[in-house]
Structures are given as C-alpha cells and as structure tokens.
Amino acid sequence: MSLFKSLFGKSPPKQVVVQPGGEHFAVDAGQTVLERALKEGLAYPHDCTVGTCGSCRTKLLSGRVEAITPFGYTLSKNELDAGYILACQAIPKSDLELEVEIGSDSAIAPLTCAARLVGIDDLTHDIKRLRFQADQPMRYRAGQYLNLRWNGGDAHRSYSFAAAPSADGSAELTTFVRHVPGGAFTDLLFTGDPLAATYEIDGPHGNFWLRDGAADKKAPLICIAGGSGLAPLISLLQDAAERRVRRDCILLFGGRGARDIYAQDEIAAIRNAWTAGFDFWPILSEERHDQYRHGMVTGHVGAALEKLGPGAHGYMCGPPPMIDAGIHALTEAGIALDHIHYDKFTDASTRG
Ligand SMILES: Cc1cc2nc3c(=O)[nH]c(=O)nc-3n(C[C@H](O)[C@H](O)[C@H](O)COP(=O)(O)OP(=O)(O)OC[C@H]3O[C@@H](n4cnc5c(N)ncnc54)[C@H](O)[C@@H]3O)c2cc1C
Ligand code: FES
Incomplete structure (x- = not known):
C-alpha cells in the first residue's frame, strides 16, 4: 500500500x-x-x-x-x-x-436554449426533416449533433445537424429524424402532435467533423451513411464544398429499397460545388434497380477505395451494425483507426 x-x-x-x-x-x-x-x-x-x-x-x-x-x-x-x-x-x-480532440474553440462551447419546432417535411416514408427555431443562435462544427428534450422531461435524444453551419451561428437548426417504432420521441413525431410540444436543445456535441489539417489536406474521403446518418455527412460535405476543400470523395448511402433514397437535391448541389472528384453511390440491400448498386453498403467499400486510390480517410454515420461493419471493412483495407471517424446512432434498443 x-x-x-x-x-x-x-x-x-x-x-x-x-x-x-x-x-x-x-x-x-x-x-x-x-x-x-x-x-x-x-x-x-x-x-x-x-x-x-x-x-x-x-x-x-x-x-x-x-x-x-x-x-x-x-x-x-x-x-x-x-x-x-x-x-x-x-x-x-x-x-x-x-x-482525443476536445472542442477548444470557446465560441462553440455547448449552450442550452428553448426552441420551437417550426417545420416538418417528409423526406422518405420513415425520415422527416425537422426545423427548430432556437431562442438564440447556436454555433457548431459541420458533423456535430444537438441533444433534444421535449415537454420538460429529463430524457434527451441526440440528432445531428443536417446542414452546414453558418459562421455567426444560426437560430434555425435542421435535423433528419428516422422513425424508430415504439420510441418515445419518434413516436411523438410520427404519430402524435409534435408541433404542440415544447423543446429544449443543448449543443453542439460530438467530435465527428472533417479533419483537414496540413497532414490530411489531400487524403481522399470515403463517406458511408445509412438512414438518417446522411444528415451529418450532408452537413460536413456542404461545409467542405463551401470551404473549397479539394479532396476526391465517394459518398456511399445504404437503404433497403428505392423509397429509402432521399436528399438527392442536397447531394447534387454538393457534387456541383465540389472542387475535386465526387461520386454518390446509392446502394440497395433488398431491391434490384438498374440505376442503383446492390448489396450491403459496406460490401462496396473495396470498390470505392480502389477508385479513390491510397490514403483515404473514412467518415461514417448511421446504425451501429453498419458502423461496426464499416470499421471492419475500412481497417481490413488498411485504413488506420486514427483515420476512421464515426457517429453511431444508438438508441435504447441498440444500447448494451
Ligand atoms: C450521437 C448520436 C447522433 C444521432 N443522430 C441522429 C440523427 O441525426 N437522426 C436520427 O434519426 N437519429 C439519431 N440518433 C438516434 C436518436 O438519438 C434516438 O436514439 C432515436 O431517434 C430514437 O429515439 P426514440 O425516443 O424514438 O426511441 P427510444 O425511446 O430511445 O426507443 C428506441 C427503441 O428502443 C426500444 N426500447 C425502449 N426502451 C428499451 C429497453 N430498455 N430495452 C430495449 N429496447 C428498448 C423502443 O421500443 C424503441 O423501439 C443519434 C444518436 C446518437 C447517439
Ligand atoms: S459517453 Fe462514453 S460510451 Fe457514451
């Protein structure tokens, strides 16, 4: 002793x-x-x-x-x-x-504010775009997420920002939310009266953002998303396009069927603004269509890396099994874990 x-x-x-x-x-x-x-x-x-x-x-x-x-x-x-x-x-x-990277910029220290839900659009049969109006502007890094509380409760749910941040912060905050049947918040959103609820938002949180320091400047990007996991990647890629980040990129998106493909306009706008090579690969696991690839999204990692060439960095968001399979596919292909960044969209059923 x-x-x-x-x-x-x-x-x-x-x-x-x-x-x-x-x-x-x-x-x-x-x-x-x-x-x-x-x-x-x-x-x-x-x-x-x-x-x-x-x-x-x-x-x-x-x-x-x-x-x-x-x-x-x-x-x-x-x-x-x-x-x-x-x-x-x-x-x-x-x-x-x-x-570990700790957010050191005091301008993006997390804050808590009241918010109103001011817009709900259907993106697919089970994903909605939500627009919140916060009572003060929030700054965040592209790729981060907010925590949402509703009706004065203690429980929170995390949702990634789905648009590029603006330099001075924005009081209008956009997220994409997928329905998890039986889920407390998403049942309210899809089957209740979400516009009547009261909301509190705190954020930003997380360390999913584009690393583009000197050493990363040229590394190609392989981005992998499933379901509402497209939200932070759209935010990150919109922001990178605005900043004219010059790195070849392939965005792989996995859905079950054609009805799961969405945000085509946002992705087309990113592609148009991108200053290097940019490909979007929608991949369907349960349907075959001429215009889409077929199989599990992580089954296409090898082909994407072959096209991108050596030294790629991985960015992934979506359901935990997709992230685990993605880590496996990327590390098998020789990408170091230091160069693999992800947010796992866990919920009560996938925890523990
Ligand atoms: C960092 C991060 C970012 C995220 N970003 C997004 C995003 O951008 N978009 C998005 O759609 N989601 C995102 N998520 C997931 C999101 O936070 C919620 O978990 C999800 O929306 C489900 O919330 P809910 O209240 O509807 O479900 P919950 O109430 O959490 O329930 C989820 C499921 O678990 C079941 N369940 C409840 N309790 C238990 C239990 N004890 N044991 C087993 N099963 C149980 C429920 O019946 C339901 O099917 C993110 C998660 C994380 C961690
Ligand atoms: S905060 Fe540590 S695993 Fe979630």
Whole structure:
C-alpha cells in the first residue's frame, strides 16, 4: 500500500494529460476520466455517459485504467487492440496520457436554449426533416449533433445537424429524424402532435467533423451513411464544398429499397460545388434497380477505395451494425483507426 493511501485511506488523484491540446486535470479516486473532465468544464466528447454510444472513445497513449463496464461491449476488437478506451467508463489506475480532440474553440462551447419546432417535411416514408427555431443562435462544427428534450422531461435524444453551419451561428437548426417504432420521441413525431410540444436543445456535441489539417489536406474521403446518418455527412460535405476543400470523395448511402433514397437535391448541389472528384453511390440491400448498386453498403467499400486510390480517410454515420461493419471493412483495407471517424446512432434498443 502506498504511503499516501496508508496515511489518508484512499489513493492520490491521478494526473491526466490529453493530447494533442495538452489539457490536464487530476482525477480523484473512483472518478472516471469523463466525469472529471466535464467538472473541469472541458468539452470532452460524450453522449450516453454509460458506456454504450462510443462518443467518448479515447486513445490511451500511456498508463493504466480500470473499466467499469468492459470497453468491448461498445468498441470493436480493432479499436481495443489499438488501445482505445471509453472515457466515461475509465477509472485511472496510474497517471495517464490520452489522445482525443476536445472542442477548444470557446465560441462553440455547448449552450442550452428553448426552441420551437417550426417545420416538418417528409423526406422518405420513415425520415422527416425537422426545423427548430432556437431562442438564440447556436454555433457548431459541420458533423456535430444537438441533444433534444421535449415537454420538460429529463430524457434527451441526440440528432445531428443536417446542414452546414453558418459562421455567426444560426437560430434555425435542421435535423433528419428516422422513425424508430415504439420510441418515445419518434413516436411523438410520427404519430402524435409534435408541433404542440415544447423543446429544449443543448449543443453542439460530438467530435465527428472533417479533419483537414496540413497532414490530411489531400487524403481522399470515403463517406458511408445509412438512414438518417446522411444528415451529418450532408452537413460536413456542404461545409467542405463551401470551404473549397479539394479532396476526391465517394459518398456511399445504404437503404433497403428505392423509397429509402432521399436528399438527392442536397447531394447534387454538393457534387456541383465540389472542387475535386465526387461520386454518390446509392446502394440497395433488398431491391434490384438498374440505376442503383446492390448489396450491403459496406460490401462496396473495396470498390470505392480502389477508385479513390491510397490514403483515404473514412467518415461514417448511421446504425451501429453498419458502423461496426464499416470499421471492419475500412481497417481490413488498411485504413488506420486514427483515420476512421464515426457517429453511431444508438438508441435504447441498440444500447448494451
Ligand atoms: C450521437 C448520436 C447522433 C444521432 N443522430 C441522429 C440523427 O441525426 N437522426 C436520427 O434519426 N437519429 C439519431 N440518433 C438516434 C436518436 O438519438 C434516438 O436514439 C432515436 O431517434 C430514437 O429515439 P426514440 O425516443 O424514438 O426511441 P427510444 O425511446 O430511445 O426507443 C428506441 C427503441 O428502443 C426500444 N426500447 C425502449 N426502451 C428499451 C429497453 N430498455 N430495452 C430495449 N429496447 C428498448 C423502443 O421500443 C424503441 O423501439 C443519434 C444518436 C446518437 C447517439
Ligand atoms: S459517453 Fe462514453 S460510451 Fe457514451
């Protein structure tokens, strides 16, 4: 037993340094890395806080942690082998050096505001576009998401922004929401009276955004979306097109049938504005049509990478099984996990 522990009855705080930003803090005995980071006021990426969404995925560069819930419930074997942990489940057992991108721009620190639902459009049979009017402008990075509460309840649901951000922030916030039958919020949206409900939004959250530092500038992009997972990719690609990011890109979108294909106008506008090669590959798993590819969306990763050439980076959003299959396909093709970014759209049925 250490001298500190025998004198004071508990382990001394563990020092944690987070790269590449160099943020540092001390974690008390029994506390998780995420718990402490949030108390320090850091915009540490997270969502569920219970080890199921993967948003707090962090690379352990050095040191030892104890997992409250085994990381393997949420992280893939490839991620575990590469040293990733979940900050919300990690209790430091020594001083730690971690690697995760923390939103450091104070202009996009999360804020909470009241909002009205002012527009609902059908995008497909089970996806709607929602337009919220917030009582103050919100800034976010393309690809991030907001948390929504309704009718004064405590529970929140996460929805990705579905449009490029504007520099000064916007009070009109757009999301794409897919119906999950039996789901508390999406049943209200699809079968109740959502316009009569009251809303609170907090955000932005998450670290799904385009890495376009000097080292990434030329890497081709393979983007993979399923269902409403198109929302953050549209936001990210619209923003990249506006900023004239010059990288070849293939956007793969998976649906079951032709009725699942949507947002064609937004994608055509991105393609027109894109300053390098841009392909859109809609892929149907349950129907065959001449104009669409057939099969599971992740089954087309090899062909897309062949077309893009070496050094591609992966960006994915959608249902958890698609993300897991995508991580597998991309890493099998030699893409390092550091170059694979994703948001898993978990819900109560896919957690745990
Ligand atoms: C980072 C992130 C971003 C996201 N972005 C989007 C987005 O842009 N668009 C989008 O459509 N979705 C998105 N999601 C998913 C979204 O947050 C909601 O989870 C989803 O809309 C379902 O909400 P709900 O209230 O309708 O369903 P919930 O009430 O959460 O229920 C979901 C399903 O689970 C079942 N269920 C409820 N409780 C349990 C239980 N205890 N055990 C087993 N099953 C149960 C329900 O019957 C239902 O079928 C995102 C999720 C995350 C984590
Ligand atoms: S916040 Fe850690 S897994 Fe969801």
